[in-house]
Amino acid sequence: MLNDCIRIGLETNATSLKTLSLKAYKQLKGYEVPSCYKLCAISRATGILRNYRRAKRKGKVKEPYAKRLQLISCYGLKIKDGVLLLPFKSKQPIQIPLNQHTQQILSNMTVRSVTLTADHLSIAYAKEVAEIQLKGLIGIDRNLDNLTLANSSGRVERFNLANITEIKSKYRAVKARFTRNDVRVRKRIFGKYGVKERNKVQHILHNVSKHIIEDAKVNQLGIVRENLKGIRKLYRRGNGQGRFYRGRMNSWSLHELQQQIEYKAKWEGLPVIYVKPHGTTSKCSICGHRLSEENRTMKCQNCGLTIDRDVNAARNILALGLRFRPVAQPLEAMVAELQPERNPQSRWL
Numbered sequence: 001m002l003n004d005c006i007r008i009g010l011e012t013n014a015t016s017l018k019t020l021s022l023k024a025y026k027q028l029k030g031y032e033v034p035s036c037y038k039l040c041a042i043s044r045a046t047g048i049l050r051n052y053r054r055a056k057r058k059g060k061v062k063e064p065y066a067k068r069l070q071l072i073s074c075y076g077l078k079i080k081d082g083v084l085l086l087p088f089k090s091k092q093p094i095q096i097p098l099n100q101h102t103q104q105i106l107s108n109m110t111v112r113s114v115t116l117t118a119d120h121l122s123i124a125y126a127k128e129v130a131e132i133q134l135k136g137l138i139g140i141d142r143n144l145d146n147l148t149l150a151n152s153s154g155r156v157e158r159f160n161l162a163n164i165t166e167i168k169s170k171y172r173a174v175k176a177r178f179t180r181n182d183v184r185v186r187k188r189i190f191g192k193y194g195v196k197e198r199n200k201v202q203h204i205l206h207n208v209s210k211h212i213i214e215d216a217k218v219n220q221l222g223i224v225r226e227n228l229k230g231i232r233k234l235y236r237r238g239n240g241q242g243r244f245y246r247g248r249m250n251s252w253s254l255h256e257l258q259q260q261i262e263y264k265a266k267w268e269g270l271p272v273i274y275v276k277p278h279g280t281t282s283k284c285s286i287c288g289h290r291l292s293e294e295n296r297t298m299k300c301q302n303c304g305l306t307i308d309r310d311v312n313a314a315r316n317i318l319a320l321g322l323r324f325r326p327v328a329q330p331l332e333a334m335v336a337e338l339q340p341e342r343n344p345q346s347r348w349l
């Protein structure tokens, strides 16, 4: 049914859910299933087609075809006495018993949709979240080897993520050693190592993001992050950088951490603010003057500040976030920034 929807979508060039439903729904008459599954198949096909069109704009891709069997439903779901009921024939629902743990989690949530495949069942659930009254913000600066946090009460915290860089470089070296020419074999082996690598990295990142969100929740802090869109463009072939350097910089798992922090923050009702990263590293977090760098320590010629590079960046990000969303008492850096004490003579010396 899903593949029929995809075919109809490609033939009629339907892009929106509404157009595809109007065009495909009647053609799905032959399927003897409750109409809710037809609607879900159309909705899923719209998503697949959207991704296909986006990929097509970037390069050559194959036409989509869904191979895995799956049953998706977001209508007519019920949980009764620890059994999940999916619509099937009238008064004869499909019954799936849920274990104690799942029942407990779902007890005060709204079940939104269910996906059933040959070997697993995924349940998407939602809850109403009231946005927390903020007392301050946390600025987060992500670097290749660490994550630095600065919050508006002046506390600085750092997570060492060098082991992620190490895991990534190890797997890169292992994968580079394969010289199989058969693309099918290579794909399978690379896929296996990819999963292993991802699991290891995600485990570390989950620990970090959990810690950040717990801390933010207790102290009622919003989260400020850099908008790093387009950063991969900086490390492309032809930019005059070495192959190994590019590999290292592109192994930076910033998107994964961003996603984790964002969804965990939303779940707790904490806002996430994105700011432009421009100048956050190179400007002084006290006076805004340009800094000179020496061994990851930044020095300000103007106000005499000597500060760690990452702490300075985290503070700058925090200050940018406070400008967006002023909460509580302004930070020391902000006060100084509002009334810069410039010494005009020092410029001429």
Ligand SMILES: [Zn+2]
Pocket: 284, 285, 286, 287, 288, 289, 300, 301, 302, 303, 304, 305
């Ligand atoms: Zn300064």
